[in-house]
Amino acid sequence: MPVVTPEPDLKQLEPKVRVENLNFWYGATQALHGITMDIPARQVTALIGPSGCGKSTFLRTLNRMNDLIDETRLEGKVLIHEEDIYADRVDVVALRKRVGMVFQKSNPFPKTIFDNVAYGPRIHGVRNQEKLAEIVERSLIRAALWDEVKDRLHISALELSGGQQQRLCIARALAVDPEILLMDEPASALDPRSTARIEDLIGELRRLYTIIIVTHNMQQASRVSNVTAFFYEGRLVEYGPTKRIFTQPRKKQTEDYITGRFG
Amino acid sequence: MMSRRIVEKAVYWLMRGTTYCLVLVIAYIVIDIVYHGFPAISWTFLTGMPRRSGAEGGIFPAIVGTLCLVLGTIAVALPLGIASAIYLSEYARAGRFTRMVRSAIVTLAGVPSIVFGLFGLGLFVLFLNFGASILSGSLTLACMILPTIIVASEEALQTVPKSLREGSLALGATKWETIYKNVLPYAIPGILTGSILGIGRAAGETAPILLTVAAFYLPRLPHSIFDQVMALPYHLYVLATQHPEVDKVRPMQYGTALVLLVIVLGVNLIAIILRNRFRKRCRW
Amino acid sequence: MAKHAWKEKAIRLLLRVSASTSILIVILIFVFLGKEATPFVVEPGIDELCSTRWMPVSFQKESFGIVPLVTGSLLVTGLATLISVPFGVCAAVYIAEVAAPWEREILKPVIELLAGIPSVVIGFFGLLVLAPLVKLLFGLPSGLTALTGALLLALMAVPTVISISEDAIRSVPESYKSASLALGASKLQTVWKVTVPAALSGIIAAVMLGMGRVIGETMAVMMVTGNAAIITASPLESVRTMTATIAAEMGEVPFGSDHYRALFCVGITLLLATFTINMVAQGVLKKHRIG
Numbered sequence: 001m002p003v004v005t006p007e008p009d010l011k012q013l014e015p016k017v018r019v020e021n022l023n024f025w026y027g028a029t030q031a032l033h034g035i036t037m038d039i040p041a042r043q044v045t046a047l048i049g050p051s052g053c054g055k056s057t058f059l060r061t062l063n064r065m066n067d068l069i070d071e072t073r074l075e076g077k078v079l080i081h082e083e084d085i086y087a088d089r090v091d092v093v094a095l096r097k098r099v100g101m102v103f104q105k106s107n108p109f110p111k112t113i114f115d116n117v118a119y120g121p122r123i124h125g126v127r128n129q130e131k132l133a134e135i136v137e138r139s140l141i142r143a144a145l146w147d148e149v150k151d152r153l154h155i156s157a158l159e160l161s162g163g164q165q166q167r168l169c170i171a172r173a174l175a176v177d178p179e180i181l182l183m184d185e186p187a188s189a190l191d192p193r194s195t196a197r198i199e200d201l202i203g204e205l206r207r208l209y210t211i212i213i214v215t216h217n218m219q220q221a222s223r224v225s226n227v228t229a230f231f232y233e234g235r236l237v238e239y240g241p242t243k244r245i246f247t248q249p250r251k252k253q254t255e256d257y258i259t260g261r262f263g
Numbered sequence: 264m265m266s267r268r269i270v271e272k273a274v275y276w277l278m279r280g281t282t283y284c285l286v287l288v289i290a291y292i293v294i295d296i297v298y299h300g301f302p303a304i305s306w307t308f309l310t311g312m313p314r315r316s317g318a319e320g321g322i323f324p325a326i327v328g329t330l331c332l333v334l335g336t337i338a339v340a341l342p343l344g345i346a347s348a349i350y351l352s353e354y355a356r357a358g359r360f361t362r363m364v365r366s367a368i369v370t371l372a373g374v375p376s377i378v379f380g381l382f383g384l385g386l387f388v389l390f391l392n393f394g395a396s397i398l399s400g401s402l403t404l405a406c407m408i409l410p411t412i413i414v415a416s417e418e419a420l421q422t423v424p425k426s427l428r429e430g431s432l433a434l435g436a437t438k439w440e441t442i443y444k445n446v447l448p449y450a451i452p453g454i455l456t457g458s459i460l461g462i463g464r465a466a467g468e469t470a471p472i473l474l475t476v477a478a479f480y481l482p483r484l485p486h487s488i489f490d491q492v493m494a495l496p497y498h499l500y501v502l503a504t505q506h507p508e509v510d511k512v513r514p515m516q517y518g519t520a521l522v523l524l525v526i527v528l529g530v531n532l533i534a535i536i537l538r539n540r541f542r543k544r545c546r547w
Numbered sequence: 548m549a550k551h552a553w554k555e556k557a558i559r560l561l562l563r564v565s566a567s568t569s570i571l572i573v574i575l576i577f578v579f580l581g582k583e584a585t586p587f588v589v590e591p592g593i594d595e596l597c598s599t600r601w602m603p604v605s606f607q608k609e610s611f612g613i614v615p616l617v618t619g620s621l622l623v624t625g626l627a628t629l630i631s632v633p634f635g636v637c638a639a640v641y642i643a644e645v646a647a648p649w650e651r652e653i654l655k656p657v658i659e660l661l662a663g664i665p666s667v668v669i670g671f672f673g674l675l676v677l678a679p680l681v682k683l684l685f686g687l688p689s690g691l692t693a694l695t696g697a698l699l700l701a702l703m704a705v706p707t708v709i710s711i712s713e714d715a716i717r718s719v720p721e722s723y724k725s726a727s728l729a730l731g732a733s734k735l736q737t738v739w740k741v742t743v744p745a746a747l748s749g750i751i752a753a754v755m756l757g758m759g760r761v762i763g764e765t766m767a768v769m770m771v772t773g774n775a776a777i778i779t780a781s782p783l784e785s786v787r788t789m790t791a792t793i794a795a796e797m798g799e800v801p802f803g804s805d806h807y808r809a810l811f812c813v814g815i816t817l818l819l820a821t822f823t824i825n826m827v828a829q830g831v832l833k834k835h836r837i838g
Contacts, residue, residue, distance in 0.1 A: 063433065070356050093551060097435030107426035109445055120434035123444070169430070176434055271735050278645060281637040282654065285705060289661045292672050346565035354559055355566070367569040373756075373825035374576065374818065375763020377790045381797070381814040385579035389802065406572050413569070437551050439558045460663075467665025470765040470790070474797050496667040496766075503671050504770055520668050531663040535656055 010227065010240065013040035016180065016210040017062060022076035024057060024066070031057045033234045035076070039227075044202060044211045046225035046242065048218060050257065054234040055214045059182050062212065063099040064092050080180070097124065100178030104185040106165040108157035108172075113140075113149050116157045116168055120176035135175050142208075143171035144201050163194025167201065174205075181205065183213040187220065199224050218258060222246050230254045293524070300521025303514040309522070312482040313493075317502055318512050320482075322519055327484055328397075328492030329466055329526070332476065335401025335488065336408065336465045341458060343405070344412030348454070351413070352420040353442055372410040379407045380474035388475055398488040400476030407471055408461035415457020419450040452541040459534035467527040469496040479505075495523040580815050587611075587808035596812055601776040601787070603796065603806045611809040613816060615776045619693070619786035620817075623772065624762045626697030626782055627704060631761075632754055634701070635708030636743075639750070642709065643716040644738050662706035670770035673699040678771055685783055691773030694782040699767045704757035711756055715749020715835060716742060748835035755828035759821050765790040789817045 015038035024032035032054050039045050047055040060066045061078060064085065078085050085095050097120075109116050117136040118126075126132055136153070140146040145167040149160070157168055166186055173181060183202070187195040202211060202224045215221050221228055221242065228242040230253075238245060238254045249255040311321025347364070355361040383403030393399045423446050431441040469477075477497035485492045499519045506512050587596070591611070598612030642654050673695060681698075682690030719742050727737040743750070773785025774795065793810050800807040 065429065065433065068429070068432065091552070093435050093437050095435075096433055101433035103426060103429065103433075105426060107424070107430040109427055109430065110449060119431070119444075120436075123431075123434065123436045123440055172430075172434065267733075271733060274735055274739075275645065278637045278641040281634055282641045282646075285634060285638055285661075286654065286657050288702065289657055289664075291676075292664065292669070293660075295672065295676060296668065343565055343568055346562050347569060350559075350562035350566040354562060360563075360567075363570055364566050367573045369825065369829055370573050370822065371569060373759050373763075373821050375765070375790060375821055377763065377765040377793050378576070378580070378814050378818050378821075381583075381793065381811060382576045382579055384797070385583050385811075386575060390579065409569065409572070437555050439555055463663055467663075467667070469665070469667045470794055473794055496665055499671060500667050500766060500770070503674060516671065520671050523665060524668055527665055528660065528663055531660070535659065 010038070010040065013043065015039065016041035016080065017212075018077075018079040018082070020077040020079070022058075022061065022078060023074070024054075024061060025073040026069070027071045031234050032061070035236045037229060037236055037239055039210065039212060041210050042206060042208070043227055044206050044213060044225040045227040045229065046221035047212065047214045047229050047231060048216075048221050048257070049231035049237075051216070053231040055229075055231045056184055058231065059184055059212060059214050062180070062182055063096050063101055065096075065101065067092065097176050098178055099180045099182060100173035100176065101182040102166070102169050102173055102184065102186045105189055106162065106169050108160070108165045108168050110156065110158055112154045113157050113160070113168060114153040117171050117175045120172060124176060136171075139171040139175040140168075142174050142205065143167045144197065144204070145171055161194070163190050163197060166190060166194070166198060170198075170201065170205075174209075178209065180210045180212065183211065185214050185216060188216060195220070218246075230257065232257070296517060296520050296524055299514075300517040300524075303518030304521065308518055313480065314482070316480050317498065317506065317515060318508060319515075322493075322495070322498060322515075322522065324482060324484055325493040325495045325498040325519070326522065328477075328494045329496075329523075331397050331485060331488075331492055332400050332404060332472065332494060333462060333466050335397055336404040337458075337462060339401060339405035340409050340412055340461070340465075344409050344458065345416050345454060347409075347413045348416030348420060349442060349447075352417045353438070353446070368410045368413055371406070372414075374407075375470075376407060376468055377470040377473075379403055380471040382406070383471055383475040394489065395476055395478075395491050396489045397476060397485060397492055400472045400492075400494075401488075403471045403475045404465040404468065407468065408465050411461030411464065412454075412458045415461070416450070416454040419453025419457060420446065422453060423449045452537060456534045456538045456541070459530055459537070463527050463530040463534070466530065467496055467523065469494075469500055472497060473500075495519060495526070499523060576818070580811055580818060584808055584811035584815050587805060587812055591805065596809070599778060601792070603800075603809065609805065611805065611812075613789070613809075613813055615778045616787060616789045616792050616813060617816065618778050618780075619772070619776070620762055620788040620790070620820075622693050622780065622782070622786055623696045623700060623768060623788055624758060626693060627700035627761045628754065628758050630697060630701035631704040631708055631757055635705045635754070635757065636712055636750060638705070639709045639712035639716060639753075640738060640743060643713045644742060645734075658706050658709055661702070662710075666703065666764060666766040667770075669699055669703060670767035673767060673771040687783060689773060689785065691771055691785055692783050693772060693779075693786045696768045696772035696786070696788075697782065699771060700761045700764055703764060703767065704761045707760050708753045708757040711753035711832075712746070712750045715746040715753065718749070719745045746835075748831050752828045752832040752835060755824055755831065759824040759828065762824070763790060763817065763821050765794050769794055789813050793817075 017039040019035055019037050022032055022035040023030065035058060047059060049055050061074065066072050074086060109119060114136055117139050118132045121132060121135050137146065140149065145164060148164060160168060187198045199220065205211060225242045228245045229239045230237045232253050238249060238251045246258060249258060308321045310323050312323060314320035383399055387393045387399035387402050388395055427445050428441055431445040472494055476491060477494045478491040479501055481491060481493050499516060502512055502516045502519060595611050596613050598610060599614045600610040600612045601615050602610040642651055646654060677698060678690030678695050681692060681695045723741050723745055724737055727741040768788050769791035772788065774787045774791055775785040776787040779786060793813055797810055
C-alpha cells in the first residue's frame, strides 16, 4: 500500500534545517558547491542524484559526521533552529544526539537486541533498568520491530535478518529521541519485501520526526518523500515538492535523470 | 614433454623435501628435549631449592623468578602498548609525530636483545639505581616486547569495522565512549593473542636479563621487586656452559630446558588456539 | 567547553603520551649507550677500537680491537644467511603456493613453533647435538665452530624469512598467475617464473630482516661458536661475535673501566649494524608494497 504523500507548499512549511551557501572539500577536491536550501520540519525530504553527486556528503554535513575524515574543509552555514552547528562552541556530541542517523549498510553492534537499543540512552546517562526497558520497548514499537523480537530481546542482534537489522538500527537511533533522522540509502541492501516495510515505517515516522533520506531509487523517493532535492556534480540543481519534481521538472538535467537518461 | 614432467616432479619434491626437512629438525629438537628432560622432572625438581650450585635439588626459584619477570613485564608493557595502539589506530592523523612514532616502533623491533640488556644496565640498573632487580629486568623486557604488543593491538583494532564506530558516534557517543564501549571489547581477544606471543618471547629471553637481573645461583625466593632472582633461561645457560661438572648435571640441564620449553610453547599454543577460535567466530 | 570535552582532551593527551614512549625509548637507547661508550672514544680513542686484537684481560697490555668481533659476526651472519635463504624461500613458496590447504594448516603453526623456541634452548640443543655432529663430520678437535653457530642461526632466521616471504608471495595479484597459466605454463613454471620474481623485493626484504635477527642473536651463538677472538674466514674455526662478547664479558668487568666502555662501543657498533640492515629492509619492503 503506497504511503499517502500530501503535496506541501515549501514556502508555507516551518523550516527545520536551513543551509546557507554550503561548500565542502575533501582535500583539494570540492564536493559541494554553494548549497542553499531550507529543509521543512516533520516532512520526508529525499535527496536524489547519480552516484558521486554529493548527496551523501551533504547528508553527513548535517550531523558533522564528515568531521571524522581527515583533511576536509567546510564553508557556509548549517542552521538547526537558527543555530549554526558549525559555530565554535557547538557540542558535536549533543548535536549528534539531536540528529540521528541510519546508515546504508545496517550496522547493529555485536551485542544483544536490548543492548543495541539501550546503547544510546546509556551513553547519555540513563541507568535505571525500568526506564531503559521502557525506552527500548517504545523505540522498537516505533521502528515496527517490537512484535517480532519482544520475546527474544537478549539474543544477539547479528542473528536478525537484514531487514530486521536495519529496523533495529532505526530503533537504536530513535532511542536517543532525535528531532531529525538522517537516512543514507537505508534500503539499498535489502530485498523488496524488507524495503517495503522500511518505506512504510518512514511514512509512520514522518509524523514525529524530520526525515532526510538519500536514495538511489527514484520510485522510492516518489513513494516516501514529499519534498525532493536533486543533486548533480556537487550542486543543488532543483528542489521542490516531490510530485512536481517528478511530473514537471523545470531543469533539463533533472528531467534527464528522472527519465533515466543517465544515472 | 616427458623430460619436462620429470623436471617438474623433481622441483616439486625438492621444495616439499626442504620444507619437511625443516619440520623434521624442529620435531627433533622438541622430541630430544622432551625425551631427555622428562625423566628429570619430579615434584622435588619443580618445587625444591637448588643445591650444590644447581647440581642437585630443584629449580623452584628459577621458575618463580621467570614468572615474576613475566608478570612485571606484562604490567608495564601491556597498558603502554595498548594505549599506544589506540592512539595510532584511532586518534593519530598523518603527520610528523605519527611518522616518528611508527619509525620508532620499527627501530625498536629491530634492536638486538643484548643491546636492550646494555640499555637496561645503563639506564635502570646504574642511572636510576634500581640495581640488578626484578624491576630493572621487567622494565628492560617491557621495552623489548613493546613493539610486538603495539603492532598486534593495532591490527586487532583495525579489524573492528568502521561502521561500529560510526554507528556509536552517530548516537551522540564521544570518541572515547565509542572506543571504550564499542571498539575495545571486540578487539580485546586479538590484542591478547598478539600480546601473548610477545610475552612468550619475554619469558624465554636470556640476553637482556643477563645484564639486568639474573642471579647465577640464589637459592631463595625474592621478597620485593628490588631483589635479584634466578630465571629459567639463564639457569639453563649457566648449567650448560658454566657449571664445573657440566656432564654430570646433564639431567638437570634437560629438565630445565623442558620446563622452559613447556612454559614458552604453552603460552604460544594458548595464543594460537585463541586466535583460531576468534577467527572462526568473528565474522562481521 | 562541556565537561566531556575536557575529559576527551585529557584522554587523547594521555594516549598520545603513551604513544610517544616508543620514541623516548629509542632516544634513551642511543643516549645511554653513547653515554657509557664515549669516554672510551676520547681515551684510549677510536684507533684502539680499530685495531685487530681483542685482548681485554692481559698481564702486559690490554687491547680492545673490535675487528675480530666484527669479522666473527659477519662470518657467522653471512654463512647463516647463505644457509637460510634456500630453505626459507623454498619453504615459503611451498607453503604459499604449492601446499594443500590441510598441509598449510599444519606447516604454519610448526614454523611458528620454531620461532617460539627460546634461543638458549636452541643453543643448548646445538651444544649437545649439533656440535658433536660437526666435530665428527669434519674430523675437528672441537665442534664449536662458526659453522655450528651459523647452522643454528639459520634455523632461527628461517621463521622470519618464511613468514615475510610468504606475505610477499601471497600479495602477488592473481591476474599475473592466471595470465601465465592461460599461456600454457605449468603451475610450477608460473610459480618460479612469474610469482617469485614479482615478489622478489619482498623476499629480499625478508632475507634482510632475517639477517637483522641473526646478527643480533646472542645466546645460541655464544654457546656454540667457541668464542675465540681471532680473524678468520674459515667456517670450521672458532669465532667470537659481538653479541657473545658483550654477554660473556659484561658480567665480570668493573663498572667504568676501559673494558666496560669498550663493550658499550661494541654494543653501539652492533646497534648501528642492525639499524642499517633493518632500515634498508623496510625501505625495500615499502617499495614492494607500493610497486
